[in-house]
Amino acid sequence: MIAGMWTRDELLVQPTVHFSYRWQIQFQDIDAAGIVFFARILGACHEAYMRFWLSQGKALREALAHKEWATPLVHAEGDFLRPMRFGDEVDVQLVGLHATERKLYAGYRIVQASDQQPTAVAQTVHVYVSLKDFVRVSLPQEALPVLQPFYTSVGEGT
Amino acid sequence: MIAGMWTRDELLVQPTVHFSYRWQIQFQDIDAAGIVFFARILGACHEAYMRFWLSQGKALREALAHKEWATPLVHAEGDFLRPMRFGDEVDVQLVGLHATERKLYAGYRIVQASDQQPTAVAQTVHVYVSLKDFVRVSLPQEALPVLQPFYTSVGEGT
Amino acid sequence: MIAGMWTRDELLVQPTVHFSYRWQIQFQDIDAAGIVFFARILGACHEAYMRFWLSQGKALREALAHKEWATPLVHAEGDFLRPMRFGDEVDVQLVGLHATERKLYAGYRIVQASDQQPTAVAQTVHVYVSLKDFVRVSLPQEALPVLQPFYTSVGEGT
Amino acid sequence: MIAGMWTRDELLVQPTVHFSYRWQIQFQDIDAAGIVFFARILGACHEAYMRFWLSQGKALREALAHKEWATPLVHAEGDFLRPMRFGDEVDVQLVGLHATERKLYAGYRIVQASDQQPTAVAQTVHVYVSLKDFVRVSLPQEALPVLQPFYTSVGEGT
Numbered sequence: 001m002i003a004g005m006w007t008r009d010e011l012l013v014q015p016t017v018h019f020s021y022r023w024q025i026q027f028q029d030i031d032a033a034g035i036v037f038f039a040r041i042l043g044a045c046h047e048a049y050m051r052f053w054l055s056q057g058k059a060l061r062e063a064l065a066h067k068e069w070a071t072p073l074v075h076a077e078g079d080f081l082r083p084m085r086f087g088d089e090v091d092v093q094l095v096g097l098h099a100t101e102r103k104l105y106a107g108y109r110i111v112q113a114s115d116q117q118p119t120a121v122a123q124t125v126h127v128y129v130s131l132k133d134f135v136r137v138s139l140p141q142e143a144l145p146v147l148q149p150f151y152t153s154v155g156e157g158t
Numbered sequence: 159m160i161a162g163m164w165t166r167d168e169l170l171v172q173p174t175v176h177f178s179y180r181w182q183i184q185f186q187d188i189d190a191a192g193i194v195f196f197a198r199i200l201g202a203c204h205e206a207y208m209r210f211w212l213s214q215g216k217a218l219r220e221a222l223a224h225k226e227w228a229t230p231l232v233h234a235e236g237d238f239l240r241p242m243r244f245g246d247e248v249d250v251q252l253v254g255l256h257a258t259e260r261k262l263y264a265g266y267r268i269v270q271a272s273d274q275q276p277t278a279v280a281q282t283v284h285v286y287v288s289l290k291d292f293v294r295v296s297l298p299q300e301a302l303p304v305l306q307p308f309y310t311s312v313g314e315g316t
Numbered sequence: 317m318i319a320g321m322w323t324r325d326e327l328l329v330q331p332t333v334h335f336s337y338r339w340q341i342q343f344q345d346i347d348a349a350g351i352v353f354f355a356r357i358l359g360a361c362h363e364a365y366m367r368f369w370l371s372q373g374k375a376l377r378e379a380l381a382h383k384e385w386a387t388p389l390v391h392a393e394g395d396f397l398r399p400m401r402f403g404d405e406v407d408v409q410l411v412g413l414h415a416t417e418r419k420l421y422a423g424y425r426i427v428q429a430s431d432q433q434p435t436a437v438a439q440t441v442h443v444y445v446s447l448k449d450f451v452r453v454s455l456p457q458e459a460l461p462v463l464q465p466f467y468t469s470v471g472e473g474t
Numbered sequence: 475m476i477a478g479m480w481t482r483d484e485l486l487v488q489p490t491v492h493f494s495y496r497w498q499i500q501f502q503d504i505d506a507a508g509i510v511f512f513a514r515i516l517g518a519c520h521e522a523y524m525r526f527w528l529s530q531g532k533a534l535r536e537a538l539a540h541k542e543w544a545t546p547l548v549h550a551e552g553d554f555l556r557p558m559r560f561g562d563e564v565d566v567q568l569v570g571l572h573a574t575e576r577k578l579y580a581g582y583r584i585v586q587a588s589d590q591q592p593t594a595v596a597q598t599v600h601v602y603v604s605l606k607d608f609v610r611v612s613l614p615q616e617a618l619p620v621l622q623p624f625y626t627s628v629g630e631g632t
Contacts, residue, residue, distance in 0.1 A: 001166045001235050001281075008159045027366050028359055028511045032504040032560035033228040033289070038282075039201035039502065042234070043344055046197065050343050054403050061403040070191040076200070077159050077235035083292055086506040087370050087377040123159075124196075131191070134241055185524050186353045186517055190346040190402035197344065201502055208501050212561050219561040244348040245528050245535040317482045317551050317597075324475045349544040349605070354598075355520065358550070359513035386507040392516070393475050393551035399608055439475075440512075447507070450557055 002075040004123040005098055005105040011121035014095035014107065019052035022113060025088045035083035042078050045108035045122040048094040056146045064131070069140045071104055071126040078122035082112075089113040096123070099147040101138050103127055160233040162281040163256055163263040169279035172253035172265065177210035180271060183246045193241035200236050203266035203280040206252040214304045222289070227298045229262055229284040236280035240270075247271040254281070257305040259296050261285055318391040320439040321414055321421040327437035330411035330423065335368035338429060341404045351399035358394050361424035361438040364410040372462040380447075385456045387420055387442040394438035398428075405429040412439070415463040417454050419443055476549040478597040479572055479579040485595035488569035488581065493526035496587060499562045509557035516552050519582035519596040522568040530620045538605070543614045545578055545600040552596035556586075563587040570597070573621040575612050577601055 006014075023044055031037035053060040063069045084090060089112070096107025104126040110119045128137050139147065164172075181202055189195040211218040221227045242248060247270075254265025262284040268277045286295050297305065322330075339360055347353040369376040379385045400406060405428075412423025420442040426435045444453050455463065480488075497518055505511040527534040537543045558564060563586075570581025578600040584593045602611050613621065 001162060001279075002237055004159060006159075024367065024370065026363050027506045028362075028513065030504065030506040032222050032501045032508070033230060034506070034508075035230065035292075037201070037502045038231040038234055039197040039204065042200060043195070043197035046344075047342050051340065054340065064190050064402060072191060072193065072241065073196040073238050075235070075237050076196055077233070079160055079233050080231050083230065086380060121159075134193075182525065182528065184521050185348045186355065186520075188346065188348040190343045190350070192348070192350075195344045204502075205500050209498065212498065222560060244538060317478060317480075317595075318553055320475060348538050349546060351546065351608075353517070354547040354550055355513040355517035358516060359511070362513065380506050388507060388509065388557065389512040389554050391551070391553050392512055393549070395476055395549050396547050399546065437475075450509075 001077070002125060004075065004077055004125060006096055006107045006123055008079050008121055011095060011107050011109050011123065012118055014109065017093045017095055018097055019048055019055065019094040020091050021048060021051055023090050023092050025084050025086055025090070027086060030086050035085060038078070038080055041080060041084070041110065041120050042076055042122055044092050045078065045110070046124060048092045048108055049106045049124065052094050053146065059142045059146055063140065063142060067131040069137065069143075070129055070131055072129055073124050074127050075125035076122070078120055080120050082117065082119040084119050090119060097150040099139060099151045101153065102136070104147070159235070160283060162233065162235055162283060164254055164265050164281055166237050166279055169253060169265050169267050169281065170276055172267065175251045175253055176255055177206055177213060177252040178249050179206060179209055181248050181250050183242050183244055183248070185244060188244050193243060196236070196238055199238060199242075199268065199278050200234055200280055202250050203236065203268070204282060206250045206266055207264045207282065210252050211304065217300050217304055221298065221300060225289040227295065227301075228287055228289055230287055231282050232285050233283035234280070236278055238278050240275065240277040242277050248277060255308040257297060257309045259311065260294070262305070317393070318441060320391065320393055320441060322412055322423045322439055324395050324437055327411060327423050327425050327439065328434055330425065333409045333411055334413055335364055335371060335410040336407050337364060337367055339406050339408050341400050341402055341406070343402060346402050351401060354394070354396055357396060357400075357426065357436050358392055358438055360408050361394065361426070362440060364408045364424055365422045365440065368410050369462065375458045375462055379456065379458060383447040385453065385459075386445055386447055388445055389440050390443050391441035392438070394436055396436050398433065398435040400435050406435060413466040415455060415467045417469065418452070420463070475551070476599060478549065478551055478599060480570055480581045480597055482553050482595055485569060485581050485583050485597065486592055488583065491567045491569055492571055493522055493529060493568040494565050495522060495525055497564050497566050499558050499560055499564070501560060504560050509559060512552070512554055515554060515558070515584065515594050516550055516596055518566050519552065519584070520598060522566045522582055523580045523598065526568050527620065533616045533620055537614065537616060541605040543611065543617075544603055544605055546603055547598050548601050549599035550596065552594055554594050556591065556593040558593055564593060571624040573613060573625045575627065576610070578621070
């Protein structure tokens with residue numbers, strides 16, 4: 001597997017929360033074992049990434065609407081620490097963001113709203129593509145104002 | 159993150175397919191970038207695991223129906239190699255299965271039906287829990303007939 | 317089809333909003349035509365019904381957790397008036413609630429947050445069942461404190 | 475609500491099945507009450523409509539890929555007759571299809587694979603839109619080869 005940026009323990013203790021939203025576990029989030037389906041958890045983490053983008057202006061939204069560029073995932077991974085159930089309230093936190101010229105790394109932590117106990121950590125690795133042909137490109141100019149604070153030029157092969 | 163069992167390259171070349179089903183990409187599998195949403199891909203892989211169980215008799219189904227035991231995930235990861243689009247047909251393959259007394263590892267590969275080119279690989283790590291209290295237990299007796307061929311007693315800490 | 321309680325026009329002008337929540341359209345809510353998938357819209361309406369219940373105390377949540385009773389749907393319908401897209405913000409409103417001894421009717425309206433223009437209306441018809449055997453029962457005693465304000469004893473056949 | 479084409483009883487007895495596929499109820503199709511979530515049922519019905527299109531050649535698929543036209547829903551409704559559970563196998567049947575110059579009506583029935591007992595019926599009403607501007611258009615020329623057998627020119631207002 002492609003390596004992520006962070007260990008599980010690092011995500012558990014990351015002090016900075018770049019973005020957070022409250023997720024009340026819904027009826028349809030539950031699976032046949034009575035807990036939140038794991039893929040739904042990863043989707044909820046990705047939602048923190050997307051809500052972060054939406055909170056930062058129209059760059060990504062317009063890039064998608066005009067079929068210019070996107071940031072598809074090449075890798076995702078998550079650890080599920082405690083079951084979540086219908087009606088539970090959790091905070092989905094974007095706790096890491098790291099952009100290079102060719103890739104974008106995002107780290108997440110989900111904690112119970114009541115006592116801040118972690119229920120899951122996750123991370124996603126994204127690349128930049130042109131939506132004309134879905135070919136990989138370098139960090140799009142329009143994404144720079146949002147990603148600048150998280151950018152390092154330290155090179156990487158692919 | 160918790161380590162999986164296989165590297166990406168190992169999953170790409172695993173010769174044995176324990177179970178496979180055809181997935182025609184549906185309208186609602188697509189996201190705002192026009193490709194299959196990544197969490198949907200991981201959900202489709204997990205579906206190969208569940209379809210495998212269902213193909214092996216009623217053990218898991220009855221365990222869930224009677225609230226006896228389940229095999230929730232503690233870890234999942236995936237690499238997304240090529241975009242999949244509405245109407246594409248792919249084969250979702252369970253290419254690895256490894257059971258110990260405390261954990262269950264499943265490996266997956268998705269290939270285009272037309273040319274067998276891989277579009278994704280993934281793996282999930284499961285534990286066994288009692289559904290009475292969601293506490294971890296050893297490999298349930300009723301699961302053994304299904305998991306026996308994939309079982310090794312080689313110990314592991316947790 | 318089973319008749320609902322309201323006409324489309326009635327739902328459009330219902331003055332009372334019993335419960336409302338803000339829905340920011342997410343990446344995975346979108347389908348291959350680039351708009352919110354219709355079933356996701358109906359799921360979002362049902363979420364208003366469930367969030368209403370959750371806002372009223374633990375009755376439904378405990379009934380589900382202890383496998384006592386539930387309010388499954390026997391009918392649902394919706395009209396989709398305007399497309400919704402990634403990043404749009406809408407208010408999902410529970411605008412009608414009507415309980416009888418044997419059924420529960422819920423009406424919904426979704427409006428754009430910016431200008432309150434309606435994008436969809438919907439309604440669901442529920443029955444009460446015991447979760448022991450999924451057999452229909454009369455309005456559960458524990459549900460009465462929540463449903464009392466919306467209750468009429470006016471009879472109906474089934 | 476906009477009227478559908480069929481009554482519940484008509485859908486229950488429609489003799490012709492235009493398209494059918496087997497749906498094995500999956501782990502994530504289940505909700506917090508332990509049965510298939512209603513919106514998932516409507517999504518599964520719509521999938522019969524889409525699989526029908528895909529079985530008829532590339533017309534719809536290319537229309538979507540090239541952003542030419544689509545057939546979004548303006549209305550959907552369903553009746554849920556029996557609960558479906560994890561591992562159940564059902565046949566999702568497209569039992570009605572009716573095209574006019576301005577609208578497209580599709581009717582569905584879901585039956586248990588084992589005994590053909592119906593578990594749900596549903597119907598959807600679609601319009602034709604140009605994907606350039608999402609404005610309603612008449613039945614697209616490229617759709618005619620597929621829809622011709624189901625077409626009547628009998629007019630309707632909108």
